[in-house]
Amino acid sequence: MLLGKQLARVEKKEVQTPPRPLGYPGPASPPGYIHDLEEGVTVTLDIEDFQYTYKCRHCGHEWSEKHTEKHVERPHKG
Numbered sequence: 001m002l003l004g005k006q007l008a009r010v011e012k013k014e015v016q017t018p019p020r021p022l023g024y025p026g027p028a029s030p031p032g033y034i035h036d037l038e039e040g041v042t043v044t045l046d047i048e049d050f051q052y053t054y055k056c057r058h059c060g061h062e063w064s065e066k067h068t069e070k071h072v073e074r075p076h077k078g
């Protein structure tokens with residue numbers, strides 16, 4: 001069972017939107033979070049690392065897992 005979720009780290013990156021989406025060379029479609037942005041604009045990419053803590057219902061041992069979430073802050077127009 002999940003005990004808690006804690007924000008471990010936040011990284012902000014300024015990126016240019018595709019032609020070439022970050023880290024996805026080749027013909028694969030761009031990742032969803034950047035999918036419907038215009039080309040060639042600068043956006044801020046938030047990369048958030050969350051630490052999830054779990055506890056086993058059966059024997060009570062605890063462990064944690066890291067999950068990364070990415071968000072795009074859309075460019076402001078005007």
Ligand SMILES: [Zn+2]
Pocket residue numbers: 056057058059060061
């Ligand atoms: Zn267990």
